[in-house]
Amino acid sequence: MTKAPRLVVRADASPQIGLGHVVRSLALAELVGPLFAEAVLLTQAPSAAVHQLAAAAGLGVVELPAQGPQAEAAQLPAHLRPADVVVLDGYGFDEAYQVAVRATGARLVLVDDLADSPTVADLVINHGPAVRVADYRALPTTRFCLGPAFSLLRAPFxxxxxxxxxxxxxxxxxxxxxxxxxxxxxxxxxxxxxxxxxxxxxxxxxxxxxxxxxxxxxxxxxxxxxxxxxxxxxxxxxxxxxxxxxxxxxxxxxxxxxxxxxxxxxxxxxxxxxxxxxxxxxxxxxxxxxxxxxxxxxxxxxxxxxxxxxxxxxxxxTRRQPYVERLRPEQLVDEFQRLIRGPR
Missing domain, CATH: 3.40.50.2000 (Glycogen Phosphorylase B;)
Incomplete structure (x- = not known):
């Protein structure tokens, strides 16, 4: 029997890098979580604050060993299932790491800021106000949610x-x-x-x-x-x-x-x-x-x-201008539904 799809978020937080990656990826999980049977956060050395944020978003926490991306990628099969949808949010998840995620059969979502390296993701989310699809070196099948309308913000905002x-x-x-x-x-x-x-x-x-x-x-x-x-x-x-x-x-x-x-x-x-x-x-x-x-x-x-x-x-x-006229959370939900139901 095929196991029900899970949402798996991979993000870290620390005093050096702050909570930003975890906060925004959990905001995404909060939005699309109802589509999944289960949602978990994979992270290294989670603090009490990370546990609290994950619990508030309805995610369990799986603590990973403190190691570099290459060693972690080699151990991914122990943490992932073929039906999973995996969200990566951070700067250590290069193309080799992404290839390792896809090799498990899981579908891959990349939350990205920089558009500075190749990606094999099924879906790329970048809320940067000036980013374009042409900025990416991606697969022909990669889909994109780009621009301020796709800012990953929590429900009260x-x-x-x-x-x-x-x-x-x-x-x-x-x-x-x-x-x-x-x-x-x-x-x-x-x-x-x-x-x-x-x-x-x-x-x-x-x-x-x-x-x-x-x-x-x-x-x-x-x-x-x-x-x-x-x-x-x-x-x-x-x-x-x-x-x-x-x-x-x-x-x-x-x-x-x-x-x-x-x-x-x-x-x-x-x-x-x-x-x-x-x-x-x-x-x-x-x-x-x-x-x-x-x-x-x-x-x-x-x-x-x-x-x-x-x-x-x-x-x-100064009369300030709006940063974004309207968020488009419904399109993010549609994209995750596509990932759940469609072949890669």
Missing amino acids: RAQQRLPEAVPAIVSSVLVCFGGADPLGLTHRALGALLALPQVARVGVVIGSAFTAGTELRALAAGFAGKDVAFYHDVPAAELAALLLGYAAAVVPASTVLLETLLLGGAAITGYYADNQRPLAAYVHAHQQAFSMGNLGTLDGDALRDALLAGLQFHQT
């Missing part, structure tokens, strides 16, 4: 999509969210710079379980007695959506949280600290969808304060 709204003449409240770990200390730098701006009266700071500098942040905030600073820990999706709607602007990296902010119509001040974030930061700035400060890793002190002030002034004076 999809449910509250709205066009950009005008901000107050003076932006006095700002939310800061640099992910659950923030190994570069961008949260501390941004908080200090914002508190030094006279117009900013209220700041919210989102930090996760992997964040290790909470004491230092509170000490920094205590030095600005006239400011209202609130800290939010391990914020679930629905609460984060409410926070983004509750502050006049948000300081976020050019990652999933930027897309979440823009989908809610929010005013975002962004930038990049990883190569895969740079194109998105440049695009939203060029198209007046958000303000980009550029390379966040090089900004500190007066330079960061001036960049944040320029971002606030942008939002106070």
Whole structure:
């Protein structure tokens, strides 16, 4: 008897790379999961936060040994079934790894940012705003879901999509969210710079379980007695959506949280600290969808304060353009139904 199809998500998270790959691939699993009899997340060294995210999306977690992609690919038959649909989201899953997935008989979905290497995937998903099919070296049978309409966002954000709204003449409240770990200390730098701006009266700071500098942040905030600073820990999706709607602007990296902010119509001040974030930061700035400060890793002190002030002034004076008119989750569902029922 053929076993019922499973959805198998392969993604990692760590203090160094953050939770972004896991968050967006689980958002996809949340969307298409009802099509499958079972859904699991394959990952290395899952943290408590990863377990919580997987449970919220309805996935079990299978912990893989800490090893490189080549060694892991050799062990894939022990984890996969021929009827599986496998989602890969990360930067170690090269063409050889993808070939190993397909050799098990499973169908393959690649969640990709870069379009910089050959792929043998059945379906490629890339939410980049300027990406084209011609950018890929793929099989003739590969199908594509490309562009902002295929942004992989969690249900509370999809449910509250709205066009950009005008901000107050003076932006006095700002939310800061640099992910659950923030190994570069961008949260501390941004908080200090914002508190030094006279117009900013209220700041919210989102930090996760992997964040290790909470004491230092509170000490920094205590030095600005006239400011209202609130800290939010391990914020679930629905609460984060409410926070983004509750502050006049948000300081976020050019990652999933930027897309979440823009989908809610929010005013975002962004930038990049990883190569895969740079194109998105440049695009939203060029198209007046958000303000980009550029390379966040090089900004500190007066330079960061001036960049944040320029971002606030942008939002106070500019009519922002929508990042995407409408998401297309129904097409993603259709593509996964095609993978389940059709021969490769």
